[in-house]
Amino acid sequence: MTSDSDVTGGDVTGGDVSGDEATPEWEKRFRAPRVSLPDWAEDAPDRSLFVSNATGTYELYAWDRATGTQRQATDRPNGTTDGALSPDGEWIWWFSDTDGDEFGTWVRQPFAGGPDEPATPGLDPSYPAGLAIGRDGTAVVGRSTDEDGTTVHVVRPDGSTPAVIYRHRESAGVGDLSRDGSLVVIEHTEHGDAMHSALRVLTLEGAPVAELDDSRGGTEELGLAVLGFAPVDGDTRLLVGHQRRGRWEPMLWDVAAGTQTELGIELPGDVSAEWYPDGSALLIVHSFEARSELWRYDLAERSLVAVETPPGTVSGATARPDGTVEYQWSSAAEPAAVRSTAGGVVLDPPGFRPPGSVPVEDVWVEGPGGRIHALAQRPAGRGAGPFPTIFEIHGGPTWHDSDSFLATPAAWLDHGFAVVRVNYRGSTGYGRQWTDALKHRVGLIELEDIAAVREWAVESGLADPERLVLSGGSWGGYLTLLGLGTQPGSWAVGLAAVPVADYVTAYHDEMEALKSLDRTLFGGTPEEVPDRFEASSPLTYVDAVTAPVHIAAGVNDPRCPIRQIDNYVDRLAARGAVHEVYRYDAGHGSLVVEERIKQVRMELEFALKHLPA
Numbered sequence: 365m366t367s368d369s370d371v372t373g374g375d376v377t378g379g380d381v382s383g384d385e386a387t388p389e390w391e392k393r394f395r396a397p398r399v400s401l402p403d404w405a406e407d408a409p410d411r412s413l414f415v416s417n418a419t420g421t422y423e424l425y426a427w428d429r430a431t432g433t434q435r436q437a438t439d440r441p442n443g444t445t446d447g448a449l450s451p452d453g454e455w456i457w458w459f460s461d462t463d464g465d466e467f468g469t470w471v472r473q474p475f476a477g478g479p480d481e482p483a484t485p486g487l488d489p490s491y492p493a494g495l496a497i498g499r500d501g502t503a504v505v506g507r508s509t510d511e512d513g514t515t516v517h518v519v520r521p522d523g524s525t526p527a528v529i530y531r532h533r534e535s536a537g538v539g540d541l542s543r544d545g546s547l548v549v550i551e552h553t554e555h556g557d558a559m560h561s562a563l564r565v566l567t568l569e570g571a572p573v574a575e576l577d578d579s580r581g582g583t584e585e586l587g588l589a590v591l592g593f594a595p596v597d598g599d600t601r602l603l604v605g606h607q608r609r610g611r612w613e614p615m616l617w618d619v620a621a622g623t624q625t626e627l628g629i630e631l632p633g634d635v636s637a638e639w640y641p642d643g644s645a646l647l648i649v650h651s652f653e654a655r656s657e658l659w660r661y662d663l664a665e666r667s668l669v670a671v672e673t674p675p676g677t678v679s680g681a682t683a684r685p686d687g688t689v690e691y692q693w694s695s696a697a698e699p700a701a702v703r704s705t706a707g708g709v710v711l712d713p714p715g716f717r718p719p720g721s722v723p724v725e726d727v728w729v730e731g732p733g734g735r736i737h738a739l740a741q742r743p744a745g746r747g748a749g750p751f752p753t754i755f756e757i758h759g760g761p762t763w764h765d766s767d768s769f770l771a772t773p774a775a776w777l778d779h780g781f782a783v784v785r786v787n788y789r790g791s792t793g794y795g796r797q798w799t800d801a802l803k804h805r806v807g808l809i810e811l812e813d814i815a816a817v818r819e820w821a822v823e824s825g826l827a828d829p830e831r832l833v834l835s836g837g838s839w840g841g842y843l844t845l846l847g848l849g850t851q852p853g854s855w856a857v858g859l860a861a862v863p864v865a866d867y868v869t870a871y872h873d874e875m876e877a878l879k880s881l882d883r884t885l886f887g888g889t890p891e892e893v894p895d896r897f898e899a900s901s902p903l904t905y906v907d908a909v910t911a912p913v914h915i916a917a918g919v920n921d922p923r924c925p926i927r928q929i930d931n932y933v934d935r936l937a938a939r940g941a942v943h944e945v946y947r948y949d950a951g952h953g954s955l956v957v958e959e960r961i962k963q964v965r966m967e968l969e970f971a972l973k974h975l976p977a
Contacts, residue, residue: 388778389719389778390771390774390775390778390779390964391961392716392718392719393699393718393719393721393771393774393775394718394771394957394960394961394964395420395957395961396699396716396717396718397416397417397418397716398416398417398700399414399415399416399425399702399711400414400415400416400680400692401414401679401680401681401682401690401691401692401702402414402427402690402702402710402711403448403449403682404449404682404684405449405450405451405452405453406451406595406641407451407452407453407499408451408452408453408454409429409641409684409685410428410429410430410453411426411427411428411429411449411453411475412426412427412428412429412449413425413426413427413437413447413448413449413456414427414711415445415447417955417957418436419436419439420956420957420958421440421441421442421443421955421956421957422443422444422445422955422956423436423437423438423439423440423443423444423445424436424437424438424444424445424447424456424458425437426456426475426476426477427711428475435477437456437458437473437477438458441463441956442463442464442949442950442951442954442955442956443464443954443955443956444458444459444460444955445955446458446459446492447459448495448497449475450472450497450501451497451498451499452499453475454474454475455472455473455474455475455483455497456472456473456474456475457470457471457472457483457495457497457503458470458471458472458473459471459492460480461951462920463920463949463950463951464918464920464921464950464951464952464953464954464955465920465921465922465951466491466492466875466922466923466951466952467489467490467491467922468489468490469482469483469484469487469488469489469490470482470483470484470492470495470503470505471483483503483519484503484505484517484519484526485519485523486519486525486526487505487507487517487519487526490507490508490509491507491508491509491875491876491877491922492506492507492508493506493507493508493514493516493535493536493537493538493877494506494516494537494538494539494550494551495538496538496539496540496541496548497541498541498545499543499544499545500521500545501520501521502518502519502520502521502545502568503518503519504516504517504518504519504529504538504541504548504568505517505518505519505526505538506536506537506538506550508535508875508876508877509876510875510876512531513531513532513533513534513535513876514530514531514532514533514534514535514536514537514552514876514877515528515530515531516528516529516530516531516536516538516548516550517529518568527569527570528570529548529566529568529569529570530550530552530564530566530570532552532554534552534553534554534555534556534558534880535552535553535558535876535877535880535881536550536551536552536553536554536561537550537551537552538550539551539563539590540590540592540593540602541593542593542600543593543594543595543596543597543599544597544598545568546567546568547565547566547567547568547573547593547600547619548565548566548567548568549563549564549565549566549590549593549602549619550563550564550565550566551563551588551589551590552564553880553884555577555579555581555582556582556883556884557579557582557585557884558877558880558881558883558884559585559587559762559799559800559881559884559885560578560579560582560584560585560586560587560588560607561587561588561589562575562576562577562578562579562588563575563576563577563588563590563602563604563617564576565602565619573619573620574617574619574620574622576588576604576617576624578606578607578608585796585800586606586607586608586796587606587607588604588605588606588607589604589605589606589612590602590603590604590605591603591604591605591614591636591637591638592638592639594639594643595639595641595642595643596642596643599643600618600619600620600621601616601617601618601619602616602617602618602619603615603616603637603638603639603646604616604617605636605637607796608626610795610796610797611633611634611635611795611796612634612635612636612796613627613629613634613635614627614629614635614636614637614646614648615627627646627661627666628666629648629661629668631648631650631652631659631668632652633650633651633652633653633793633794634650634651634652634792634793635648635649635650635651636648636649636651637649637661638681638682638683639683640660640683640687641683641684641685642685643663644662644663644664645660645661645662645663645683646660646661646663647659647660647661647671647681647682647683647689648660648661648668649678649681651766651793652793653726653737653793653794654677654724654726654737654739654764654765654766654767654787654793655675655676655677655766655767656676656677656678656679656766657670657671657673657678658670658671658673658678658681658689658691659671660689671689671705672705673691673693673703674693674695675695675767676693676694676695676696676698676767676768677693677694677695677766677767677768678691678692678693679692679693679694679700679768680692688704688705688706689704689705690702690703690704690705690710691703691704691705694768694769695723695767695768695769696721696722696723696724696739696741696767696768696769696770696773697720697721697722697723697769698720698769699717699718699719699720699769700768700769718769718771719774720769721741721769721773721774721777722741722742722743722744722777723741723767724739724740724741724767725739725740725741725742726738726739727739727740727784727817727820729816729817729819729820730816731789731812731813731816731817732812732813732816733789733798733801733809733812733813734789734798736786736787736788736789736813736816736817737787737794738784738785738786738787738817738820739765739766739767739784739785739787740782740783740784740785740821740826741773741777741782741783741784742777742782742826743777743778743779743780743781743782744777746780748825749782749825749826749827749828750822750825750826750827750828750829751780751781751782751826751827751828751831752780752781752782752827752828752831752832752833752975753781753782753783753784753821753826753827753828753831753832753833754773754776754781754782754783754784754832754833754834754835754971755784755785755786755814755817755818755832755833755834755835756772756773756776756783756784756785756835756836756840757785757786757788757810757814757834757835757836757839757840757843757844758785758786758787758791758836758839758840759836759837759838759839759840759841760790760791760792760838760839761788761790761791761802761810761839762790762791762792762799763791763792763839764787764791764792764793764794765785765786765787765791766793771964772964773785775964775968776968779968779972781833782821782826782827784817784821784826784827786813786814786817788809788810788811788813788814789801789802789809789810789812789813790802790809790810802885803884803885803886803887804885804886804887804896805896805899805900806885806886806896806900807842807843807846807900808846808850808899808900810843811843811846811847811850811851814834814843814847815851815854818832818854830856830976831856831975831976832854832855832856832857833855833856833857833858833859833971833975834847834848834854834855834857834858834859834911835858835859835860835967836859836860836861836863837860837861837862837863837953838861838862838863838923838924838952838953839864840861841860841861841862841863841864841915841924842860842863842864842865842902842924844858844859844860844863845858845860845863845864845865845902845909845913845915845932846900846901846902846905848902848905848909848910848911848913849902849904849905849906849908849909850905850908852908852909852910852911853910855911856911856974856975856976857911857912857913857914857970857971857974857975858909858911858912858913858914859913859914859967859970859971860913860914860915860916861915861916861917861953861963862916862917862918862921862923862924862952862953863902863915863917863924863929864901864902864924864928865902865903865915865924865928865929865931865932865933866901866902866903866928866929866931866932867882867890867897867900867901867902867903867928868890868897868898868901868903868928869925869927869928869931870924870925870928871889871890871897872890873925873927873928874922874923874924874925875922875923878923886900902932903928903931903932903935906932906935906936907935907939909936909941911974912942912943912970912974913936913941913942913943913944914943914944914945914946914966914967914970914971915929915932915933915943915944915945915946916945916946916947916948916963916966916967917929917945917946917947917948918947918948918949918950918951918952918953918954919947919948919949919950920949920950920951921950921951921952922951922952923951923952924952926947929945933945942974944966944970946963946966948963
């Protein structure tokens with residue numbers, strides 16, 4: 365399935381984008397045409413679907429590889445990124461929400477073009493919770509609503525009323541459909557731990573077939589993830605990610621026989637996998653210390669062979685029917701491209717590539733919970749430092765910064781700033797204990813690690829202690845506001861995009877799946893553990909904020925809703941604190957290129973205005 369998280373770089377034709385010499389380098393990086401790694405239809409591999417910003421807004425595109433034809437499939441003011449192809453390649457499914465609110469229904473259109481039509485008639489709008497499309501046209505659709513929690517429905521092509529085969533208050537999602545369309549696997553958190561899912565296999569009539577729960581009913585912090593059913597008729601093996609050895613790695617679970625086969629892939633760091641199309645091997649994605657690489661694992665020989673990629677980050681990869689591998693790669697210095705092991709770039713039509721940037725330096729700092737990995741970049745041609753420095757804090761929190769190309773850090777480097785990114789406790793890629801460490805002292809633990817790296821940045825001579833900017837979006841925006849209040853003497857300026865600002869109000873207003881996550885992180889609701897929510901809420905410390913703060917918020921955001929941001933801003937305004945607020949008509953971020961540029965420009969201008977010379 366294609367989504368916005370896949371979009372990191374590449375070139376496509378079309379659109380009013382400019383490589384004009386008068387355009388600043390940092391703006392060119394945003395305006396340069398980009399593509400995601402193309403998905404392809406399982407039974408029609410020449411038919412592909414990808415996301416591009418070629419028109420200036422991220423939209424879905426159909427690509428017929430046999431003819432070379434590309435066409436824009438969606439066209440909406442605030443963009444479209446969630447889409448999938450039917451196995452036969454005849455239909456493009458896409459999720460239709462309203463201005464980024466993530467609440468809507470699935471629609472579909474013919475691959476060759478034509479009008480959109482409802483894909484799931486009989487289902488009311490909801491937040492999406494997974495989709496699997498069968499070869500006979502049957503679809504298994506996951507839905508999440510505040511009223512019902514998670515429900516899973518079977519939508520038949522005959523137009524009959526969709527049948528509910530799963531329902532629970534806690535978060536869950538559709539994992540995959542077996543090749544013959546008889547079985548569906550669901551990731552669920554009925555045990556109440558939203559960070560460690562269990563798996564249940566059902567028939568399409570809702571009858572249970574198999575269950576796998578490494579959490580033992582929520583008593584152990586061990587999760588499972590669906591990686592996909594075997595792509596071979598009659599094969600009931602399911603590829604599963606597990607954490608039994610302290611990190612993510614794959615195993616095989618035969619859901620009919622009940623057997624489990626651990627693969628024993630001895631690589632450090634996290635390991636994910638997907639099937640080669642003939643089912644004989646697995647394509648391994650190995651992530652370790654902010655970089656990633658590819659391997660081919662032969663199931664019969666239980667052997668690993670490297671799939672050669674340059675040093676950097678592979679943000680997506682897929683094995684094609686001919687055995688070649690297509691992958692999206694970038695590094696901090698080099699913009700992304702979709703490449704093939706057959707040689708060359710998969711999508712490389714005319715157009716300008718974005719300017720490069722500078723490489724990252726790996727930094728390891730001793731922190732209160734262990735060694736912290738950070739990535740630092742120095743502005744080119746600006747001497748040895750110290751520099752004005754921005755700490756760009758990643759979202760998630762279950763995510764990590766990597767050696768990959770990003771337009772926003774590059775913009776700050778162009779303006780003479782050093783950039784530091786911290787993979788604090790809670791980040792993925794450093795083992796299960798590191799990821800799970802942030803529970804109960806939410807936000808405060810991450811800020812301890814950020815403070816340790818800040819100390820290194822100043823003592824090493826990289827950062828000017830009087831010109832330090834704390835910045836981030838989503839969870840990074842939350843940590844920014846929390847850091848400005850709990851570490852007021854450490855930061856000269858704060859920049860928070862789509863943040864959690866008032867955690868209690870955010871909990872009550874956010875989408876249901878995030879309520880489940882927050883109950884796991886805090887150990888209960890705001891009514892059950894009020895002291896924990898109070899200790900971790902930026903609103904608690906708003907009166908201690910001394911740094912000028914810029915906040916950007918999407919008025920339709922279901923993840924960090926606008927009301928709780930308004931509560932925080934009102935408190936800043938009541939005491940005359942220096943701040944600016946920018947509200948825009950979208951959800952949790954924007955898919956419109958000019959809007960993204962506008963927001964980065966506003967942040968640059970705000971920081972330069974308020975930092976000491």
